[in-house]
Each structure stands twice: as structure tokens, then as C-alpha cells.
Amino acid sequence: MKKKYIVISATALAGIGLGLFLASDRVKLVNDNIIIEAGTELNFDISQYVKASENKLEKLTVDTSKVDTSKVGEYEITITYKKQVLTLKVNVTDTLAPVIEQPTEPLKAKIGEEVQIETLGLNIEDVSEFTLTFDDGKATTTFDKSGEVKKKVIATDIYNNASEIEL
Secondary structure: OHHHHHHHHHHHHHHHHHHHHHHHOOOEEOOOEEEEEOOOOOOOOHHHOEEOOHHHHHHOEEEOOOOOOOOOEEEEEEEEEOOEEEEEEEEEEOOOOOEEOOOOOOOOOOOOOEEEHHHHOOOEEOOOOEEEEEOOOOOEEEOOOOOOOOOEEEEEEOOOOEEEEEO
């Protein structure tokens, strides 16, 4: 009977040891969210998001194929270590205002002529859709006197990031 207890005890210890080994052979997310600006490259250090030894970090498979950094939204990165799968969320945001390039030449218009803002040929860069308005909130304006006239143009993207330029 003593042999029976010894065998059971040895089996139980082996099972506990195997369980502890398997539990220690896992990786863990320490931060499950990345926030990046739309239009930027997805460039991150996986060790900032996964708790694991250097050896395990080298064996991780990181799949970023579902992330589109050109569009605002929430995406997922899949991290695989052996049979363990972890999910890291990526929030792509747009917090930057459109950039309006100052024209090199003064713009010209006739007195009393309705000028539409789209016809000004302004060069504007933004990763999101945007609208252009004059400082009065309209997309058209007229000038009632000759000479140099200053007018503000405002570019506002769909996330309410705005910039203005005086023409």
C-alpha cells in the first residue's frame, strides 16, 4: 500500500509541476490599447504591451493586418504565442487640424462678383474630410470695393479640428 500512495503522490506532484510550468509559459497583456494619430505609421514596441521574457517576446507573432492608420476607427492587433492568442486594440484618432498652404500669389476677384471658396485653388492637407468656409461661415463671398481686401478662410475637418488663414 505504501507504493500505491507514493505513486499517487508522485503523479500528483508531476501534474502540479506540469500545471505550474504551463501557467508560467504564458504571456500577458499589461496594456491593451494603443492610440495613434490618423495618417501616421503604426510603430510600437511590443514589450510595452506584453509582459514576457525577452526569449518569449522574440517568439511572438504580431498580426497588424486589420489596422488601417489612414482612417479613424478602432482596430485590432492579434498577438500569438504558441496557442495563446491576445488582442490589442488600436484607436486611430484625428486630433490635428487641416494644414492650409499660403498661396504664393494674391487672389483676384471682380467687384460684386460672387466668389466660391472651391474656386480659390487652395492647397489643404488633412487625413479626414474637411469643409472650407470664409470667416462668416459661408462658402461664397462678394467684394464691394477695389484694392487689397483681407479675408479669412477656415478649414474644419469632420472631427472639428480647424485652422484658418488670412488671404
